Amino acid sequence: MRNRNSIEFEVYGKYALFTDPVTKLGGEKLSYQVPTYQALKGITESIYWKPTIVWVIDRVRVMNAIRMEAKGIRPIEYKGGNTLANYTYLKDVRYQVLAHFEFNEHREDLAFDRNEHKHHNIAKRSVKAGGRRDIYLGTRECQGYVEPCEFGSGEGFYDNYGGTIHFGTMVHGINYPDETGKTMMEARLWEYEMKDGYIDFIRPEDCDKVRPLSAMTPKPFPKEAIESVDALYHDYFGERGD
Numbered sequence: 001m002r003n004r005n006s007i008e009f010e011v012y013g014k015y016a017l018f019t020d021p022v023t024k025l026g027g028e029k030l031s032y033q034v035p036t037y038q039a040l041k042g043i044t045e046s047i048y049w050k051p052t053i054v055w056v057i058d059r060v061r062v063m064n065a066i067r068m069e070a071k072g073i074r075p076i077e078y079k080g081g082n083t084l085a086n087y088t089y090l091k092d093v094r095y096q097v098l099a100h101f102e103f104n105e106h107r108e109d110l111a112f113d114r115n116e117h118k119h120h121n122i123a124k125r126s127v128k129a130g131g132r133r134d135i136y137l138g139t140r141e142c143q144g145y146v147e148p149c150e151f152g153s154g155e156g157f158y159d160n161y162g163g164t165i166h167f168g169t170m171v172h173g174i175n176y177p178d179e180t181g182k183t184m185m186e187a188r189l190w191e192y193e194m195k196d197g198y199i200d201f202i203r204p205e206d207c208d209k210v211r212p213l214s215a216m217t218p219k220p221f222p223k224e225a226i227e228s229v230d231a232l233y234h235d236y237f238g239e240r241g242d
Helices: 021-026 037-045 108-113 116-128 229-239
Strands: 006-016 055-061 066-074 083-101 145-148 165-174 184-195 196-198 209-215
Touching: 006 037, 006 116, 037 055, 037 083, 037 116, 037 165, 083 116, 116 145, 165 209
Parallel strands: none
Antiparallel strands: 006 083, 006 145, 055 083, 055 196, 066 083, 165 184, 184 196, 184 209
8 A cells, every 4th residue: 555655666686684683693694584674664764764754664575586595704803813604695685665654753853844745755866866875685795776666566576476475473673762752672573474475564563572672762852953954945045035
């Protein structure tokens, strides 16, 4: 389902590493088979983000076959050493993403910036430009690329697969205090399922498996440090008489 402020884009790359946190304990990383909600949200925020808005990921479509490749990695050790580790990456990934934004109701200090039309137009232009920041597919060494698309168009590997693929319990995302109004950072878990290449995400607040991580408070922004760009723009062109 598309919202009036939805954006649609395709993100792809040679490798991706959406790390299963369980595998970090031994120092060797193994990717989930599909991107998490949080990973796709991070990619969308790299396309366009402001603290005024919160991106909601509605759906993702897996376009290429799920393939994995293990690599020998020498992690950086700042105290010296020559450790070798095996990281297991996803290979030749391509995803279509459908997302929309909502205003962050916990940031009343930014209420003046809640201009839906403005943010939607900037977001669409940012998609066409390939993003405003570097795009990473789960981790920094996995460079990604963004292009606009019509969600659901084109041929995907799992079209008409005829069944549901269950991936089990995975990380859905992270609850940050500046988006929830709480004083605790939390992890959300969810049972991932893919049907004919599509994963339909539930909303963050609908996740019933939530685990506390650490105490955290939102970063305060004093009003005297905030200046409206819209007001500056109006003042500038108003002085020039348009």
